[in-house]
Every structure is written in C-alpha cells, then in structure tokens.
Amino acid sequence: QVQLVESGGGVVQPGKSLTLSCVGSGFSFKTYAIHWVRQAPGKGLEWVAFISFDGGRSYYKDSMEGRFTTSRDNSRNTVSLHLTSLRSEDTGRYYCVKDGFSYGWGYLDHWGQGTVVSVS
C-alpha cells in the first residue's frame, strides 16, 4: 500500500532553518509529483509546495517562495522541503502528499501522517 513517512520536524527559533524529509513506498515513486501541505494550529489546510515527478518543476505558495525549497532524489524515494527564515506563523503540521496523476499534476490522493514544526 502507498506510504509516505515524513520526518525532520521539531522546535526551531525564529529566523532559523529546518529540512523536512518524506520517504515514499508502495508505488512507483519516480512517476508521481509530490506536494507539501501544512496545517497551523486551529486553521485549515494550506498548500505549500509541489515538485514534479522528475524534479524538473517546482511551485510554491506565493508567501513562501524564496524561503522554502523542495527537492527530490528518486533513487532514494525521497522528497525534501528546506525551510529557511522561519517565522512563528510557519508553525504547524507539514504533510507530504502524493499527487494522483501519473507524470502530471492533479489532485492529492495519499497523505502522510505529517511532521510538526514549532517556531518559537
């Protein structure tokens, strides 16, 4: 079955950096795009970033462009999200999510359990 396992969350001071990782299994990792979605405490879902199946394209929510960078290593079935210049409003649970459309971009069909980032 499809599994996505995030790691790397923790408590970090404002202005510092953190790298989140996501390992995928149970599907052809190299043929699917991956998204990052976060949820701040008491708030709704917020899409953060997208990386294409081959890492050739990445998109970010406007407010995060320039501070967050996503990359992938298909030989290790891993996607990373590098967070810099962290702010208190970046606090939340970060989910790694598989796109449902092979070789393209569409909908978010399988979600990891998430990893928690706390900026304080």
Place this chain on the structure above:
Amino acid sequence: QSLLTQSPSISAAPGQKVTISCSGTSSNIGNNFVSWYQHLPGKVPKLLIYDNDKRPSGIPDRFSGSKSGSSASLDITGLQTADEAVYYCGTWDTSLTPAFIFGGGTHLTVL
C-alpha cells in the same frame, strides 16, 4: 483569505442530505478539476472526490461531487455521525504561477 469560498459550517441530522459549496473564479475552478477532502478529527485528510465527480475506490456513493462554471459542490446523503469532519475543496489556480489552493473548509456537524 482563500481564493475558494466555502461556508464555515453546516449541520444536519443523521440520515439527511447536505450540500457543501465551493465558489471560485475562472482562473481556478472555472478551468481546472476540483477535488474534495475529508479531515476527520485527529486523522489525516482523505481524498473523497477527484476530477469534479469521481470517487476513489473505497469511498461510498453517499459522497458525490459536481461542478458548474466556477463553482463546485459536494453532496453527502444518508448522513452518519461518523461524517462529522471538516471538508475542503481544492483545485489548481493558474492565473500566474500554478498553485494548488484549498477552500477555507466547512465544518460539518451531524446532530
């Protein structure tokens, strides 16, 4: 403030039907597929509907989606207490750099 507008909350009795609406624009819903997600308390969000009206395997046919113009809807029939959750619509916005967007979420209470 989200580009996709959802009512913050809705309530209904068990066995009833509810419709959750999601309003957008031509740069998002109007020209892209819509998906719906169910977020149960303490759980991971789950895909309910994709490509406007398709159900992933395992999703009961009590859940159905539709789209018209720049709006979309999620219908839930035969409401159960287990359906109490926050429901989000989602789609791509392609006005500038592509970005996936969620609605603000609708909290469903089954009384």
